[in-house]
Amino acid sequence: MPRRTKAEAEATREALLDAAESLFHDKGVARTSLEQIARHAGMTRGAVYWHFKNKADLFHALLERVRLPFEELTEDIEAAHGNASPLECIRLACHESFQRLEQPSYQRIHSILIHRCEFFSDIDPLEMQRRLSRECFGAMLEKFQQAAQYDQLKATLSPEMATELLQCCLGGLFHDWLRDPQNHSLRERGGPIVDTLFELMRHDAG
Amino acid sequence: MPRRTKAEAEATREALLDAAESLFHDKGVARTSLEQIARHAGMTRGAVYWHFKNKADLFHALLERVRLPFEELTEDIEAAHGNASPLECIRLACHESFQRLEQPSYQRIHSILIHRCEFFSDIDPLEMQRRLSRECFGAMLEKFQQAAQYDQLKATLSPEMATELLQCCLGGLFHDWLRDPQNHSLRERGGPIVDTLFELMRHDAG
DNA sequence: CTACAACCATACACCAGTGAATGTAAACAC
DNA sequence: GTGTTTACATTCACTGGTGTATGGTTGTAG
Numbered sequence: 469m470p471r472r473t474k475a476e477a478e479a480t481r482e483a484l485l486d487a488a489e490s491l492f493h494d495k496g497v498a499r500t501s502l503e504q505i506a507r508h509a510g511m512t513r514g515a516v517y518w519h520f521k522n523k524a525d526l527f528h529a530l531l532e533r534v535r536l537p538f539e540e541l542t543e544d545i546e547a548a549h550g551n552a553s554p555l556e557c558i559r560l561a562c563h564e565s566f567q568r569l570e571q572p573s574y575q576r577i578h579s580i581l582i583h584r585c586e587f588f589s590d591i592d593p594l595e596m597q598r599r600l601s602r603e604c605f606g607a608m609l610e611k612f613q614q615a616a617q618y619d620q621l622k623a624t625l626s627p628e629m630a631t632e633l634l635q636c637c638l639g640g641l642f643h644d645w646l647r648d649p650q651n652h653s654l655r656e657r658g659g660p661i662v663d664t665l666f667e668l669m670r671h672d673a674g
Numbered sequence: 675m676p677r678r679t680k681a682e683a684e685a686t687r688e689a690l691l692d693a694a695e696s697l698f699h700d701k702g703v704a705r706t707s708l709e710q711i712a713r714h715a716g717m718t719r720g721a722v723y724w725h726f727k728n729k730a731d732l733f734h735a736l737l738e739r740v741r742l743p744f745e746e747l748t749e750d751i752e753a754a755h756g757n758a759s760p761l762e763c764i765r766l767a768c769h770e771s772f773q774r775l776e777q778p779s780y781q782r783i784h785s786i787l788i789h790r791c792e793f794f795s796d797i798d799p800l801e802m803q804r805r806l807s808r809e810c811f812g813a814m815l816e817k818f819q820q821a822a823q824y825d826q827l828k829a830t831l832s833p834e835m836a837t838e839l840l841q842c843c844l845g846g847l848f849h850d851w852l853r854d855p856q857n858h859s860l861r862e863r864g865g866p867i868v869d870t871l872f873e874l875m876r877h878d879a880g
Numbered sequence: 881c882t883a884c885a886a887c888c889a890t891a892c893a894c895c896a897g898t899g900a901a902t903g904t905a906a907a908c909a910c
Numbered sequence: 911g912t913g914t915t916t917a918c919a920t921t922c923a924c925t926g927g928t929g930t931a932t933g934g935t936t937g938t939a940g
Contacts (some may be wrong), residue, residue, distance in 0.1 A: 482769055483836040496704075496793055496794065497792060498704035498705070498791035498792055499704070499792070499794075553755045559721060564817075574797075583793055583799075583800060584792055584793060586702035586703060586704055586705070586789070586791060586792055587702055587789055587790060588702065588705075590788060593789075594789065594853055598854075601850070601853075612689060622874070623875070624725060625870070625874075629866070629867070629870055631865075632867055632872060633843065633867055633871060635846065635850075636842070636843045636844075636846035636847045636867060637839065637842045637843050638842075638846065639707065639845065639846025639847075639849055639850060640841065640842035640843055640844065640845025640846035640847070640848075640849070641845075641846070642846075643845055643846070643849055644807070644841075644842065644845060647713070647800055647803060647804060647807075648804075658837070659840055661839060661842060662833070664831070664835050664839060665839060667761075667830070667875065668831075668875065670826070
């Protein structure tokens, strides 16, 4: 019973993306066909090829759904803890990030991005990872430089090194968690680890 | 001109694995066919199906080639720095690991394991990652407990927490590096980071 | 009210890849 | 030396997936 209204068409597009997200997560990107995606959304392959050029194009569209929320994350954090001290601001941002990443939709997409898809000629998951990593690094470095100005960091610890240390730690934590998301909570494990690291980096008062 | 001698047969088996390793690394696991692997090794698919049951079996065989060297790594480190202090032993082990991981064969296989293959029903890369991670964690925890007994750690830092911190840090470092191995050296970036972390964790003498 | 175009279903040809069956020549046991 | 088995090459049948072309129904602009 085509054709639908414009809002309905947009709804089926979202339904196709939802189906793809679910199936990619369950079976991997390479091993899910467009036919399966269409069926899971209650459509046929005709709908898929109408909304997307091919599988790579569909994959790009999926990633777009996570890029925007990620950008607003840093802004929200800035707004929420802007009045706190620089070091405390980063620490709180980490906790905030843990909480957001544990939302099912976030978790599923990142799991696809990291574990469920191979790198590709026309669809490179590494490029997206690099982007997120760079943005994260820049935001943290800025804060650590402020912290150094306020003498919050240990004297021997440069802001650049502090940023690298934290980024490595967060990255490892993130990958460990994504390996078995249902096994343990990112917040419960990551919280104490991050707090400990900040305690070690902080310049002891007195 | 079959049939070959036993040594020749073993050589073709290795050649097939080499070809698979090379092609998996260049094009990903899902997008390389057994035909391509055979051709790249100067054989036909008949050879592949003789030595391996199917693609998953071939993949397992590839991973076997990296599991054994990894196990001997920890033993070698134990033997080399067994007389050093526990904390120093772990630190040196990290540096040693960096050096080994930068060898092309290691780098390529880990790159395949993490970026070039999707998880699979019968061939799960996550399981291998979990194994390596667990073994690594166990060895480090043991050393950190010794370090705690010798009062080498900061009083507020438990050996469990120290292990988790280091593991997260190493994991993130490893993933960052694998994203662009040719871009920067694991040793050159990881060395200072690890040294800094140990400096922060060490109990100040005096 | 009508003509067009959006939205999707259906049908088609086509190919890459798998797995198993078969062929075969030489290595090895005896 | 002969038979058996090894170590492949070759062939074939089959499947699943892709891309495109075409058809059909209904919103929607004018």
